[in-house]
Amino acid sequence: MSGFDKVVHSYDEAMQGLTDGMTIVAGGFGICGIPENLINQIKKMGVKGLTIASNNCGVDGFGLGVLLEDKQIKTMIASYVGENKLFEQQMMSGELEVILTPQGTLAEKMRAAGAGIPAFYTATGYGTPIAEGKEVREFNGRHYVLEEAIKADFAIVKAWKADRYGNAIYRHTAMNFNPMAATAGKITVMEVEEIVEPGELDPTQVHTPGIYVDRLIQGTFEKRIERRTVRSA
């Protein structure tokens, strides 16, 4: 087979090499577009002392929330947390370190890491507690805070459909942080709902080019909904 074939056939293989103390970036917003099976695999592996960068930390019993059950997360980098009781408990007791990061800054930290940019200036957070201890520089009369990229040992992402080379398409707002996360891992593992043959995807429709993807696996997804809001027909 081609050297570009990224497909692996088991979740053991997909997360092979993940060890204690590593840093992981994860795609997803709330529990939408999260790599749910890869997260479950991390739970199964039992690795500890992880630093995880993701917009949120799942909910109790689902998504990244399951990694709190055995205290696998040491540091959580996120923009919004506390949708889960276990998170709250571990944060209050000091077992879990939380680095709150503005959402746009978090996305940019992942994007920058993938693009070889070690740090960037942003107006976001200037004059607030999150700028404390960070370098500030003035450009055209405005103040900007220096923020560093988040380079990770592993990136775990969820896409809708990919070809065997890892060229991937996301579905609706399940895209969110996934494209940036995909670029930020030394090893990027992607799980998808469907794997197709190279040539089946229109190249102009590809969101994440396969160059960023190291391992690709097809899974089945629960796709739990966090806030089910409907109107009557």
Next chain:
Amino acid sequence: MTLSREQMAQRVARELKDGYYVNLGIGIPTLVANYIPEGIEVMFQSENGLLGMGAYPTEEELDADLINAGKETVTTIKGASIFSSSDSFAMIRGGHVDFTVLGAFEVDVQGNIASWMVPGKLIKGMGGAMDLVAAAPNIIVIMTHADKYGNSKLLDHCALPLTGAGCIKRVLTDLAYLEIENGAFILKERAPGVSVEEIVSKTAGKLIVPDHVPEMTF
């Protein structure tokens, strides 16, 4: 009478203009979408990566892959687009979003805003609020004039940790519409039946009261 949540949303909605791209925060700001003036088109941006957010879905339309920044299931309108979080915040940080409405705990005469953390209480995070206030050229804060203990939320200096510095120019409360200029609040409009004296008594920060302060009409 103080303004109801709906009236506050209705008043802010009068600031919408045809062709605006708009980001609405969670809570009262969300209600602004119900009062779009007739004859204009606006498009709502949701910072998780959606421009052209529609109504909640019907049971048949419900899709776990389509949510808003409040994690609620939504739909898209015709002409919507979907993109990554970094594109979404490029729009916000690059100043491309025309109008932003968000809530706050405190605002001060320097245009500082505190909206995300109360020391000693559980801190859930700032989400996208720091990005929005740092970049949006056109922001309105919607909040109550005083907290539930009667303490003014319009101050000379925010006491709580800031969300952004020097970025707020307009505030709509349940009592008044105010602008911030040269280190003071300027009273522009008052809620129907609310006296200037009441507003003065509930505004801790420096307040300038023009000779004539019109009442809002609904």
